[in-house]
Amino acid sequence: MTQIYKRVAFIGLGLIASSMCHAMRRAGMASEIVGYTRSKETRDIAREIGLCDQVCDSAVEAAQDADLVVLCVPVGAMEAVAKEIGPVLKPGATLSDVGSVKRTVIDAVGPYVPEGVHFIPAHPLAGTEHSGPRSGFAELFDNRYTAIVPVDESDQQAVAELTMFWQSLGALTETMDPDHHDLVLAVTSHAPHLIAYTMVGVADDLRRVTDSEVIKYSATGFRDFTRIAASDPVMWRDVFLNNKEATLEILGRFTEELFALQRAIRQGDGDHLHDYFTRTRSIRRGIIEAGQDTDAPDFGRVKARQE
Amino acid sequence: MTQIYKRVAFIGLGLIASSMCHAMRRAGMASEIVGYTRSKETRDIAREIGLCDQVCDSAVEAAQDADLVVLCVPVGAMEAVAKEIGPVLKPGATLSDVGSVKRTVIDAVGPYVPEGVHFIPAHPLAGTEHSGPRSGFAELFDNRYTAIVPVDESDQQAVAELTMFWQSLGALTETMDPDHHDLVLAVTSHAPHLIAYTMVGVADDLRRVTDSEVIKYSATGFRDFTRIAASDPVMWRDVFLNNKEATLEILGRFTEELFALQRAIRQGDGDHLHDYFTRTRSIRRGIIEAGQDTDAPDFGRVKARQE
Numbered sequence: 095m096t097q098i099y100k101r102v103a104f105i106g107l108g109l110i111a112s113s114m115c116h117a118m119r120r121a122g123m124a125s126e127i128v129g130y131t132r133s134k135e136t137r138d139i140a141r142e143i144g145l146c147d148q149v150c151d152s153a154v155e156a157a158q159d160a161d162l163v164v165l166c167v168p169v170g171a172m173e174a175v176a177k178e179i180g181p182v183l184k185p186g187a188t189l190s191d192v193g194s195v196k197r198t199v200i201d202a203v204g205p206y207v208p209e210g211v212h213f214i215p216a217h218p219l220a221g222t223e224h225s226g227p228r229s230g231f232a233e234l235f236d237n238r239y240t241a242i243v244p245v246d247e248s249d250q251q252a253v254a255e256l257t258m259f260w261q262s263l264g265a266l267t268e269t270m271d272p273d274h275h276d277l278v279l280a281v282t283s284h285a286p287h288l289i290a291y292t293m294v295g296v297a298d299d300l301r302r303v304t305d306s307e308v309i310k311y312s313a314t315g316f317r318d319f320t321r322i323a324a325s326d327p328v329m330w331r332d333v334f335l336n337n338k339e340a341t342l343e344i345l346g347r348f349t350e351e352l353f354a355l356q357r358a359i360r361q362g363d364g365d366h367l368h369d370y371f372t373r374t375r376s377i378r379r380g381i382i383e384a385g386q387d388t389d390a391p392d393f394g395r396v397k398a399r400q401e
Numbered sequence: 402m403t404q405i406y407k408r409v410a411f412i413g414l415g416l417i418a419s420s421m422c423h424a425m426r427r428a429g430m431a432s433e434i435v436g437y438t439r440s441k442e443t444r445d446i447a448r449e450i451g452l453c454d455q456v457c458d459s460a461v462e463a464a465q466d467a468d469l470v471v472l473c474v475p476v477g478a479m480e481a482v483a484k485e486i487g488p489v490l491k492p493g494a495t496l497s498d499v500g501s502v503k504r505t506v507i508d509a510v511g512p513y514v515p516e517g518v519h520f521i522p523a524h525p526l527a528g529t530e531h532s533g534p535r536s537g538f539a540e541l542f543d544n545r546y547t548a549i550v551p552v553d554e555s556d557q558q559a560v561a562e563l564t565m566f567w568q569s570l571g572a573l574t575e576t577m578d579p580d581h582h583d584l585v586l587a588v589t590s591h592a593p594h595l596i597a598y599t600m601v602g603v604a605d606d607l608r609r610v611t612d613s614e615v616i617k618y619s620a621t622g623f624r625d626f627t628r629i630a631a632s633d634p635v636m637w638r639d640v641f642l643n644n645k646e647a648t649l650e651i652l653g654r655f656t657e658e659l660f661a662l663q664r665a666i667r668q669g670d671g672d673h674l675h676d677y678f679t680r681t682r683s684i685r686r687g688i689i690e691a692g693q694d695t696d697a698p699d700f701g702r703v704k705a706r707q708e
Binding site for chain 2: 241286375
């Protein structure tokens with residue numbers, strides 16, 4: 095494997111950064127990996143498990159001399175980090191991030207990027223409900239898309255290198271415009287997460303059905319919601335606050351449709367329900383065919399249990 | 402394995418009935434298994450794969466002489482089947498079903514149950530998005546709950562036998578009151594399914610984001626919704642039409658909460674969002690601890706792919 099960047103620095107050492115470390119090692123990338131995260135406790139864990147070649151005690155120390163700096167902090171923390179490390183970024187280095195929202199990150203980080211540094215936002219479209227440096231695994235990005243979201247002034251060669259870097263981690267890549275990215279993610283990720291959080295909250299709140307009943311009988315559908323509703327609260331708070339417009343637009347559409355289906359239930363309009371439910375099946379087939387999920391019964395859970 | 406029923410008849414040969422056939426065989430139950438389903442094509446498939454010892458060409462033929470008859474048809478079709486087979490049910494036989502709604506099934510089937518036949522509704526709380534006789538597998542009920550929902554006149558001994566039968570198929574069992582069952586299922590299954598169907602419908606409808614984008618980027622949350630939104634349209638139409646009150650009640654609560662979260666997003670109230678998202682995490686932990694899901698990264702999908 096060719097070495098694309100000599101020294102790679104991760105600011106933030108959660109699920110994505112730790113998975114990137116594992117995937118870099120799996121790919122035999124000879125790069126030096128350094129990392130920093132705000133919490134001392136998390137830095138100690140990262141050291142203990144040997145996540146990076148070096149865990150630094152400041153973001154500045156990690157970022158200086160790095161050829162690629164990847165901001166892996168919640169979206170709301172990007173600006174402060176960029177402000178702090180901007181002055182020490184090496185000329186010719188690439189600054190990227192993995193934030194789930196792109197427009198506000200570009201607006202927040204852009205002003206702190208010094209001349210001669212290539213700022214190329216990105217977003218790996220993969221995740222699990224787990225967080226922290228212990229949650230990473232090398233396969234997270236395999237066959238999943240990473241959106242590369244260049245800004246107007248992004249250098250072509252630098253974009254090509256970052257793209258190759260992500261492909262080496264196992265990802266498929268796609269170049270996207272920031273606003274379109276934010277809308278697509280509002281549909282495929284942000285609105286579904288808010289809806290899942292809401293449904294789980296309702297179940298938890300309901301006096302006439304106990305939590306223990308919800309838990310015992312969750313295999314009937316609810317369980318699929320709880321996985322995404324267990325995702326990192328800080329990350330998701332920041333996503334919604336930073337992709338406000340697109341998320342609210344999609345939620346508005348969602349509410350409209352939900353009301354139409356509720357009315358069909360109330361009025362006993364079985365044809366409306368049947369037609370709607372038939373249409374949604376085809377999207378699922380598309381996802382299976384595109385290799386973005388397994389068709390195994392019960393999501394492969396049965397097999398996983400047997401191992 | 403003791404033989405609880407000598408001859409077991411399944412009316413309807415979809416996911417649940419076919420999984421019950423496989424689980425009976427796995428348990429070494431020596432019973433004779435007969436089956437019937439309305440579609441000739443499905444009967445031919447059932448014969449081809451040797452699902453039952455005998456596939457009959459009428460419900461009456463399957464039900465007569467059976468010691469246990471299990472209605473595995475959509476909830477809306479239960480009444481017609483009960484009316485048809487009622488007269489031939491053997492004295493001392495048990496009539497059960499696997500419908501996802503219990504109150505309306507009891508009201509619809511009850512009047513056709515002859516004296517001396519034990520009518521004991523039940524509902525296995527397990528499923529996948531697949532349907533038809535080829536979709537069954539023996540492990541479907543393992544470690545999942547089956548609700549046994551006796552009616553007032555249910556015979557204790559007959560209830561004990563049906564309970565033992567389900568336990569032999571791998572299930573945990575729980576006796577429940579029909580109305581409480583319908584409320585619990587509205588929370589854990591019916592409302593989540595309607596919400597998932599709605600979200601997938603919205604994504605499909607949105608002009609500015611293509612279906613191919615939705616499919617490619619679905620690993621970010623949306624995918625989990627599409628699985629349950631791919632479930633059998635006829636079955637789910639009937640569920641909503643037959644558990645109208647409870648489902649609409651839960652959807653009302655859901656909409657209220659969703660509006661509160663939308664307002665928090667609009668107003669930038671990060672604390673409200675963070676608190677809400679923190680609370681929902683604990684329900685997920687409960688589900689993992691209760692063995693109702695795997696904690697494997699990415700839902701065990703990575704492992705499933707590697708096999």
